Amino acid sequence: MEFNLAQSIEILERTPGTLRTLLKDVSTGWAQGTEGPDTFSPFDNIGHLIDGEETDWMPRARMILAQGQNRRFEPYDRFRHKARNASRTLDSLLEEFARLRAENLQTLRSWNLPESQLKLRGEHPGLGPVTLRQLLAAWVVHDLGHIAQVARVMAKQYRAEVGPWVPYLPVLTDHEVPRS
């Protein structure tokens, strides 16, 4: 697929509801299980997505659109959510993510971005020059990656329970050495 703003928003607007449908009111074992030390539980994934709404995607889009002298993005803190959400419930994070995402999409839609603006560039601190179009595409892929991660992490909680089925269930052996 080629990048298309409306088709990108299709996914961005579905992510909070998808994760809420999967995770609302689930048992603690499903919500808090991980793939190993320093990996994200489903709870952590929602916290990380909230961080993205507050500090990553739209702040970076605004910086690109401003085309000021400094177009270098702030580095993204992948562990901000750990301290931020220590006393929170999963359900309250799911609601907060949905609210932040809805606000951000309202702003994104209001910009009515033309092709000329999608070509504007910012400077990623690790990756170098990136266009607004690439940033928005990465936002979509990032969402889908975290939906996949949440489902995978949950699946692995039952790895010892499926007996001989392991080789028929490849999700159980994805990311044996977790990359995220």
Place this chain on the structure above:
Amino acid sequence: MEFNLAQSIEILERTPGTLRTLLKDVSTGWAQGTEGPDTFSPFDNIGHLIDGEETDWMPRARMILAQGQNRRFEPYDRFRHKARNASRTLDSLLEEFARLRAENLQTLRSWNLPESQLKLRGEHPGLGPVTLRQLLAAWVVHDLGHIAQVARVMAKQYRAEVGPWVPYLPVLTDHEVPRS
């Protein structure tokens, strides 16, 4: 996590809604994209899950519970859905999956399975002896694996659009040689 029937049903009952929230009314590019030849699109994943409801999990559970002379499961046809659903819409498949799953869970709940029945065995044509408990755990993992697969396949449709972001988005390089 140890296997627990109620916690397994928590996931089994969420899967149709999760996939409907993600996929209902999405553009054809998201619904029909694949990871390469002979791999499943999101549309194919829903068809495959429907096949599971009609021919796999509950028929096998019934065979185990019957403890008849033949306890060997019918081989599962991973491509039954291809011909079955050639003229169907994704939305109608999402509705059908939700209906079949709800019926199956009503039956599963009605059995009130005690520990003694969860230990009963059947014969998997490829894997050998398996317990009802392992079958039900595999059903849960299979659901979550297909949620992860759907999200991954969708993410990959934008692989060429994210520019230098690829190494920061591991979902794009998962299953470079598709296993399912």
